[in-house]
Amino acid sequence: MTTEGPPIRRLADWDAATLRDLADGHGTPLYVLDQRRVRENVANLRAAFHEESISYAVKANTVRATLETIAETGIGAECASAGELQRAVDAGFDRLRYTAVNPPAGDLDHVVDLAADPPRDLDLVITVGAADAFEALAERGYDGPLAIRVNPGVGAGHHAKVTTGDAPKFGVPYDRVSELASEIVSRGFDLVGLHAHAGSGIHEASDLAAHRELVSRMGELARELDHDLDFLNVGGGLGIPYRPTDEPLDLDSVAAATREAVGELDARLGIEPGRYVVADAGVLLTTVNTVKPTPETTVVGVDAGMTTLLRPAMYDAYHEIRTLAPDADERESVTATVAGPICETADVLGRGRELPGPERGDVLTIGNAGAYGYEMASNYNSRPRPAVVSLDGGESRLAVERETLSELTRLEIEQ
Template identity: 60%
Template sequence: MTDVGESPPVRRLSEWDAAELRPLAGEYGTPLYVLDLERVRQNYRRLEAAFPDADVLYAVKANALGDVLSTLHEAGAGLECASAGEVQRALAAGAPGSEIHYTAVNPPAGDLDWIVDAWADHPDLTVTAGSTDTIDRLADRGYDGRLCLRVNPGIGAGHHEKVETGAAAKFGVPAERAVDVLVDAADRGFDVVGIHAHVGSGVSSKQRDAHREFVARMGDLARDVAGAVGGLKFVDIGGGFGVPYREDETPLDLESVADATRDALGELDATVTIEPGRYVVADAGVLLTTVNTVKDARETTVAGVDAGLTTLLRPAMYDAYHPIRNLTADVSERGSSRERTPQTVAGPICESGDVFCTARELPRSERGDLLAIGNAGAYGYEMATQYNTRPRPASVVLDDGDVRPARRRETIADVLRPEREALPSASADRKTDHDRATDTDNEYDR
């Protein structure tokens, strides 16, 4: 197990062992997510070392794979959950209620019902509410346990405007109203334990000043709230620590960020809590995909692959950059690197946005080549969909030399099953030839 001092601050796609990845595609098929659990541990230990006095809660939404959650729980991390389903995953991974925060954003009724029922068995569970309406809905269900208030500090940052949460009206109670809201909650019998805010996702070194201002506002607010309600257990400043997706980007200076955070918060009689997600898992994962079509277009060569925006949504949704490496060209029988040409790597979805890169210089692709897409450990499978009736991919994990399947590949029958099960039983006698075909194994069954 690598010591944090020996662990590089970022794992580049070029550093993955092609000889280890290629057989995985042969055994499990593509598209395939591959996640290295030892890298997950290294990233967590780096955070723990930079913030030795803070509680580190992993943001489950970044990658909710059970192997990831159990690995981080065993390493000492708590788990921050954005839905009742994620809380179920956290409990299944072995985390006690005392190490789980449920951060509700406009929670559906079913979520709140489940959470309040779970609270009966896990009274140390913390619920974070982002509105007075949510607090009322909790009270209506008989909840008066540990309550944290999500506040809106009025300042945001992140890698894209869609993930800058700190100033978005959707998130949290305006900071200037927080004291009154929490005093009222305490008067109603809630156990007020903390305040929470999240500036955004993928914060880079260039946005350090914005992050520092955000943290300073949280420190000032925490002192005001503590004075009004008689103290706080913690101040949660969220996560958002960015990772370098581009090959020429430098990694975040985590120690410097930690020092600036402590300085900006000032004196607090409360524990600082951070909620990293992307930082822990992004560079621990790659997506393997196979080239199935090569086409020379007017200004570029199009390499069509079997992964698409249904597999990895970030490029289409955020115009996000992911490094791409041709693992087959690395060992081409020609004995030398193939000519590099401008290529557009595109998926099979009937959308013009279904591309992983446009006119990027890559070794010229050939049908059957295996490509690796880097930094796919965060918000990859979690955002995968079944659009175009496409089954979601499989996942495998690497763990200290061991390789094991972590999630089987869906089949078309899996995609159709909820629809079938909603039909009256009498319709079973009226199956079409297509229905019968998709009841059995098909090309997606591996």
């Protein structure tokens, strides 16, 4: 881990000829994930948070090639489901945190079995966000280390749908943590940590201020507990600049502010970034199917939609869009709406975008698609999920095959 790349990789930094070749060779829609950039992002995080324990929030991207890249850097994995935990184990992670929300019985069965009979020596901690979750683990005979997820009453994030720190769904209420901690310890369990998470996409000044408040409250809580802890995990959610005019986070300043906010602490401070590790390491390639001038806008119909990249429809998220046409500089610009093939008004990847006059067959690239892109892809409208290509240096390989129409019904039982 000696290479530290720039604080953000902009869409213009991707080589257009390479992306065109990948689209020609693998078809579209196509996700492209650059493993070298993933390593650079981990290096940037380590340079800033060198004293803290870092775990990758697996939900941001679970493509095997990327998980293996991150595991090789030596950081840990934070998992929100049994499936994510199994993927992380298979990819080679040895330090794992299982931090599920309202975990189903089947998930707990799998995780407890894994803890009892691991494939190798694993540092696995299960985090409970409710007293019931603790009781469910006890009923299954789990006797490994535990942490408590806390609801500190402070949330932040790029959208209300991903603000978690003040949502009742997440964590044990702040003023009830001490009681649960005492119960866990009195029954002979090893309580090793506390966990909290403000939300996702923390980037603006107001978000950072809320995050510092969360860290401060968690530091106070850790000091108040009548119990020694190994770690205090204050979550991830570090955002990136999705718009080309936005500035990247100053990680050194964020790290310093986090240390200052938590105060004196015997436990090791931990963070769990996901988006920051993978977002700018991925792009989505899509082909123009139709170009339709209308009185309001030019509608550019593409073969990727909300089933390929959900974030614009789900969160009104902005992703930069660029044409890869070799003669783009020679075309007259138009104001366009880039829309997908899904039968929903929400199926729009970008509105009011200035693009070189689009033509049928052009390939467009959509930036910062490495986080929550392929991960949230679906089969709505019976659309097959896209393929994924992994880049590493000058080499490329197919990481995930394109789903076929016949595979859409492979789990269905004929009557």
